[in-house]
Amino acid sequence: MSGGLKNTFFGKRLRGVGAQEDQEPRTTTKTRFNPVFPIATAVGNPFLTSEAASASTPSLDAASSSGSSSVAPESPAPDAPSPKKDYGDRFIPSRSEDDLITSYHLKDNGPATPTKKNRIIPSESDAPKEQSNALFATVLHTEMAPELPSRPSSPVRPVTTPTAPTTPTRRKLYSFNSPTKTSPQRALERGRALDDPTSSAYSLSPVRPQSSKILRSPRRDARNVCKTPYRVLDAPELAEDFYLNLVDWSSTNVLGVGLGSCVYLWTAHNAQVSKLCDLSNVSDQISSVSWVQKGSLLAVGTFSGRLYIYDAATLQLSRQYTQAHSQRIGSLAWNSHLLSSGSRDRMIHHRDVREPGLDPVQRSNGHRQEVCGLKWSNGVDNGYASSSGSGPAGLLASGGNDNKVCIWDLRGSKRPPTTAPSTHVSIGTSRARTGAPGGTSASGDEGAGANDSNYLFKFHAHTAAVKALAWDPHVSGVLATGGGTQDKNIRWWNCSNGAMLGELDTGSQVCNLIWSLTSHELVSTHGYSSSHAQNQICIWKYPSLEMVASLTGHMNRVLYLAMSPDGETIVTGAGDETLRFWNAFPKRSESEREGLGGERSRLDYARLIR
Helix, strand or coil: CHHHCCCCCHHHHHHHHHHHHHHCCCCCCCCCCCCCCCCCCCCCCCCCCCCHHHHHHHCHHHHHCCCCCCCCCCCCCCCCCCCCCCHHHCCCCCCCCCCCCCCCCCCCCCCCCCCCCCCCCCEEEEEEHHHHHHHHHHHHHHHHCCCCCCCCCCCCCCCCCCCCCCCCCCCCCCCCCCCCHHCCCHHHHHHHHHHHHHCCCCCCCCCCCCHHHHCCCCCCCCCCCCCCCCEEEEEECCCCCCCCCCCCCECEEEEEECCCEEEEEEEEEEEEEEEEEECHCCCEEEEEEEEEHHHHHHEEEECCEEEEECCCCCEEEEEEEEECCCCCCEEEEEEEEEEEEEEEEEEEEEECCCCCCCCCCCCEECCCCCEEEECCCCCCCCCCCCCCCCCCCCCEEEECHHHHHHHECCCCCCCCCCCCCCCCCCCCCCCCCCCCCCCCCCCCCCCCCCCCCCCCCCCEEEEEEEEEEECCCCCCCCCEEEEECCEEEEEECCCCEEEEEEEECCCEEEEEEEEECCCCCCEEEEEEECCCCCCCCCEECCCCCEEEEECCCCCEEEEEEEEECCEEEEEEEEEECCCEEEECCCCCCCHHHHHHHHCCCCCHHHHCCC
């Protein structure tokens, strides 16, 4: 060390470091470290030495680590340039920034962009609002882009005979007067416009005459539907199961609800509640309820396959079938004295409640999975007499978890189809069945081995379970069906020839369908949805398929639906354990009430003769 640096501060510091190295010999290596990962510094040492780097990061140079050296480290110069960064072959890049799903909190399998085929139901919609929006859009278009007046045709230069050239006279070649003001034809047009009393010169309206004409044009008043329920009832233990039917409204204005192992009756005119039965003593639960069209009989199906028939007027048990089905009974449907039950055992049993026997009079099997929907086409299916029904023993529609809809004709008549079979429809046979229950079928259908698999039609268009079924009370033979979560479609069928009349993509799970008695409209309740709108009640205009209103309020899927006997009120039930009552349809006139709710039919023209 030079004599000039001996007594300086840096010389004393170097001598002290050298003495420590002599006492503790060590091996120095050439250090390499990854600057991406932070290295902790020693406490009290603001500088990071090579020893600290070698202690925190293992050596990457095998050759330098083999030999030992006692060379003292150099003092870090404050103005020394930073050493060149050498990442080496141990550099591991961070891939967290490349993960867009994690970085931006994206969801896997998110809903696709809605298209015309994937229709999304708006959460709030009604006919007056849509009519006002359409009128506003028309007026706005008229004001912003008015129709241009028809331009006159281009003038045609008359053909003249050539003349000899003459000396030009002294006249002005350019005229600075406005031709529009001095033109006689333009002045005549302005005079005629002022003679018109509808001229814009006399109008006090801020809009154009075309827009005023649109605003003054007569329009049909849109029906306004109240968006809030007028009554909400608590329904504890109301099961949230898509395959059950736990709510029904009788013709005597009594609502039957299955809650857990009990059935409760709610009388509409006085709001009185009474318990009809309790099956907790046999460890059973209610799976379906259904009222007879006229009367006070209520059929109750259970999870264990039992079937009970109660008289709601006396709260007494009238019939009991302990082995009606081998599994739960999810759907029931009445046709006068004939009671049909659909079960998870894939069978449909038909019983005559007037007979004391326990065996069904007929059996039907056309489904491969649980039967979750049953509906008769007779004219008194909804508690009123209609002239468009198919008689007291009409067609039976059944929907199953196998995504199929079967049409049954139990009257024994054979109806040849009028349309050719397609990929959406299978055509079966309907033979006279006079044999005793237990006879085998010779149809060779996919439900072979069943007692009766001779369906009339089978529809294959749906791609999810079909629980929602509704016969049109205004047009004979028209059936509406709704699919589950993977389908989301409502389809209309002509059950006279098996043709599909139309379909509507609702954008959400269809849980129930019911027709209005006062207008040609259809009510649908929904559950799971591919959009933000779900758990709504929608009213559709048929056959235009326009939405009349969308009612919201339930917090869970709207799995249950029933209509009052007067056709003005609907009640909905959901997994949020509430029953909500909606004024969905207008009141009927006195003539309609006499024709639909009384004993006389609309076809009785003799009562109209004075």
